[in-house]
Amino acid sequence: xxxxxxxxxxxxxxxxxxxxxxxxxxxxxxxxxxxxxxxxxxxxxxxxxxxxxxxxxxxxxxxxxxxxxxxxxxxxxxxxxxxxxxxxxxxxxxxxxxxxxxx
Amino acid sequence: xxxxxxxxxxxxxxxxxxxxxxxxxxxxxxxxxxxxxxxxxxxxxxxxxxxxxxxxxxxxxxxxxxxxxxxxxxxxxxxxxxxxxxxxxxxxxxxxxxxxxxxxxxxxxxxxxxxxxxxxxxxxxxxxxxxxxxxxxxxxxxxxxxxxxxxxxxxxxxxxxxxxxxxxxxxxxxxxxx
Numbered sequence: 001x002x003x004x005x006x007x008x009x010x011x012x013x014x015x016x017x018x019x020x021x022x023x024x025x026x027x028x029x030x031x032x033x034x035x036x037x038x039x040x041x042x043x044x045x046x047x048x049x050x051x052x053x054x055x056x057x058x059x060x061x062x063x064x065x066x067x068x069x070x071x072x073x074x075x076x077x078x079x080x081x082x083x084x085x086x087x088x089x090x091x092x093x094x095x096x097x098x099x100x101x102x103x
Numbered sequence: 104x105x106x107x108x109x110x111x112x113x114x115x116x117x118x119x120x121x122x123x124x125x126x127x128x129x130x131x132x133x134x135x136x137x138x139x140x141x142x143x144x145x146x147x148x149x150x151x152x153x154x155x156x157x158x159x160x161x162x163x164x165x166x167x168x169x170x171x172x173x174x175x176x177x178x179x180x181x182x183x184x185x186x187x188x189x190x191x192x193x194x195x196x197x198x199x200x201x202x203x204x205x206x207x208x209x210x211x212x213x214x215x216x217x218x219x220x221x222x223x224x225x226x227x228x229x230x231x232x233x234x235x236x237x238x239x240x241x242x243x244x245x246x247x248x249x250x251x252x253x254x255x256x257x258x259x260x261x262x263x264x265x266x267x268x269x270x271x272x273x274x275x276x277x278x279x280x281x
């Protein structure tokens with residue numbers, strides 16, 4: 001892939017990151033906020049992979065994004081366990097309704 | 104031909120991401136996220152990262168997305184005929200997720216995208232002048248690197264995965280002792 005396409009990839013990653021940020025800020029459902037975080041992590045991975053192509057001997061970017069993926073999977077598992085526990089307690093997962101510390 | 108496929112996958116990815124942002128149905132946004140993750144996997148292939156593309160499909164599409172779907176379905180209300188409740192999230196079929204601070208969020212994200220694209224347009228990356236690799240696959244290099252240079256993070260991440268497994272199982276337990 002020639003450098004101009006790599007630049008295109010960087011723009012796509014920037015757009016994905018911005019959309020993920022908008023999802024995290026505007027949505028009220030906790031699971032959708034989690035999806036926005038996944039989108040942002042994917043955008044970062046795309047950036048790392050786009051640069052890693054020009055570093056074929058060490059592939060630092062690809063290995064870093066592999067670790068990012070694994071941490072994202074662990075984070076998603078823990079976050080969804082928390083969301084299910086919050087739902088059991090409050091009977092809702094809409095973040096604006098979760099205003100009580102004690103109920 | 105290759106470029107047409109490349110831009111088609113870019114459009115697929117961005118449409119999926121925008122659908123996650125726009126739609127109000129949580130289940131639809133989960134499926135749109137599937138579209139985006141598959142598109143990103145295809146873009147990984149175009150960037151010469153074949154192993155990462157397969158990992159992306161296995162980890163994200165096969166793991167994280169199934170978890171997210173479980174989360175959506177476990178936290179949605181069973182349908183009842185009672186429509187008298189006032190709270191929006193108490194209504195039946197209230198899986199619809201509205202928006203808060205919509206303009207602020209879109210403005211912030213648009214500003215971020217504008218700033219990032221200005222930065223990218225003005226930047227010149229020295230790394231992009233390097234000769235490109237023409238190795239048929241990256242699996243050899245990734246395997247060697249994981250067993251030599253990155254052996255410590257590789258072992259630590261296995262402990263992290265074990266801790267996350269145990270922790271998620273404990274947190275999702277029926278009667279947790281608080």
